[in-house]
Structures are given as structure tokens and as C-alpha cells.
Amino acid sequence: MAYIEFFLLWNELCLAASCVHKDSPEGENLMSAVTSQTSPKAMPDRADSRSKVPLTSVHKIEADGVQVFYRAAGEVNAPVILLLHGFPTSSFMFRELIPRLADQYRVIAPDLPGFGFTDVPHERNYPYTFDQLATTVDACTQALKLDRYAIYVFDYGAPTGFRLAMTHPERVTAIVSQNGNAYEEGLGDAWGPIRTYWAAPTAENRAILRQSILTAGGTRWQYTEGVTNPESVPPESYTLDTALLERPGNKEIQLDLFLDYASNVRLYPKFQEYFRQSKPPLLAIWGKNDPFFIPAGAEAFKKDLPHAQVQFLDTGHFALETHAVEIAAAIKEFLAAN
Helix, strand or coil: CHHHHHHHHHHHHHHHCCCCCCCCHHHHHHHHHHHCCCCCCCHHHHHHHHHCCCCCEEEEEEECCEEEEEEEECCCCCCEEEEECCCCCCHHHHCCCHHHHCCCCEEEEECCCCCCCCECCHHHCCCCCHHHHHHHHHHHHHHCCCCCEEEEECCCHHHHHHHHHHHCCCCEEEEEECCCCCCHHHECHHHHHHHHHHHCCCHHHHHHHHHHCCCHHHHHHHHHCCCCCHHHCCHHHHHHHHHHHCCCCHHHHHHHHHHHHHHHHHHHHHHHHHHHHHCCCEEEEEECCCCCECHHHHHHHHHHCCCCEEEEECCCCCCHHHHHHHHHHHHHHHHHHC
8 A cells, every 4th residue: 555655646746847948948857845944035936837738636526336546637628538447457557648638628537447446335336347437427527527538549449449439439539559459460569478368268377377467577577678768658657557456356356357358359350340330530659669569450441441551650559658748749749630
């Protein structure tokens, strides 16, 4: 719990500084205001800098019998972008992206049940399946009265978001897929142990995944594999994820979702049918060195959406950890054109 308390405090400091990058002039001014004494003469400049950076706030809302934690920024009447995270992370992964989009958009980033700081009451008997995750996100959007939005999907956020889009195609204005897969050819060799679990969901195979993936080393590897300089990945990312995985019962939730991921692969043809029928504008922006979702998955979108835009970045699975500036710029350009 000490890890969690530390990162909650750190996150609040980040939010107080509106999550600007530490190397930016605004970030230097704001972090200096938080961490050091300032002279009265310097305060107006720092206040002016802060006013230019959208504030990210945190909230909870009841949806589907769950207390959904979410981050929000931007004007309430601005076009909406819904950010859907993946395994094993949470809305914390969007800490650098949210303020870079919120000057033009209303940005909403919920924590999926089983992740981050969303609370699922024990008496809810929540079934940890991707169908249910999508149902909860759908309920969350309705509770927030979101009737039109673009979706940014990453990893687990992709099958969750694509289910949402199939259910409400009229609501989804555009899709940004950052290493969010919908094609068999996009599954890399790193899925090998999980595929074995799908074929034989035995206690032995479940234990193998618990001991190989659901560990501090396994989580760090997911963040650093394929990154040119692994030490450039901020350690608070994988350290927070590791701490949250250690909560009582959480690893069993993750193992249930590993098993149910096979349902997403079975739905790939339905996702692809939705692409062909609804023709949503789509940007696939991909860490090309991702061992889980390989570049072929990004290129495959063009089979069903010939006008899909595909961009590759020289990084791994968690591309936002190294390329938040580039991804934000690409999203803004894409949405402005669509």
C-alpha cells in the first residue's frame, strides 16, 4: 500500500502542474512553483503559464454497479475524446497525452474494472470478461451524457472500444488505435504462453502466466522491450502498475482476462465487419517494436478501411511513454481532417 499512497501523492503533484512535460518552459515554471519558494515578483509569470495548460481533474461516477474512476480535462462543450487504456496499466498512462489534447477537446479517460482506482464492490460479483468491460464503459459514457466521441484505444482498450463502437456506431466519430489490434496477423510471438492457456486452461498453465507475466520484471519488460533507451521510460509507470497488481485478488482477475482474451480473437471478423459497414475514420499509430501487437496488425486496417492512416514509431508497446508529443500531434492533425 505504501507504493500506492506514494504514487497517488505523485499523481496529485503532476495534476497540480497540469501534467506538463518537465522539459517544457511551462513545466519548469509550474514544477518550480510546487517545489520551491517563489518571489512575489515571479508569481504573475508562473500564474500566466499555468493558465495556458488545461487542468486534469480526477473523479468517480457510478456506472453498471461500479465506482468508475476517471480523469477529465478540457471544456465540457468541446468535442470528446474517450481514452481507453490496456493491460496492466490505467488512465495514468495518459498523464502526458491528456493536457496536450485538452486545449481543443474534452478528454475523458476511465480506469477499467480491475485496473487503476476503479472500485468494484465485492457484492457486485463482477464477471471479468471483455463483454462486461465494454458494458461498464458504455454505462460510464451514458452516466457522463457522452453521445458523440472519438475513441483512442490501446491494448485491452481496443476490444473494449470496438465492442462499444459496434453497439453504438452512430456515437463514434473516429478511432485512434495505438497498438490496439483487430487482426490475427497482428498477434506477435509474445502471445505464445497465453495461446497455450487458451488451448489448455489448466491450473499449471495459469500458474506459468502468474509467475512469468504478473511480476515486477514482467511488467517492466512490457514497458521497455523495443525501446531504444529502456532507461528513458519513466519508472513510475511500471512501478505503479506492479503495486496495483499486488492488491489481494487482482492477479486472479488478470488471469481471468487473459483467458477471456480469446473471445476478442473470435470477434475479430465482427470488428472488421463493423469497419467495412460504418467506415469510421481511423488512425493506427503503432510502436513498431511491440512484441505483442506487431506492425502487420496496423497495416491490416487498410484491408477494411482503405483510407485508414498508418504511422509507425521507433518504440515499443507503451508508445506514449516515449512519444507522447508525436502521438498528440498526429491525433490533432488526424481529427482536424476528419
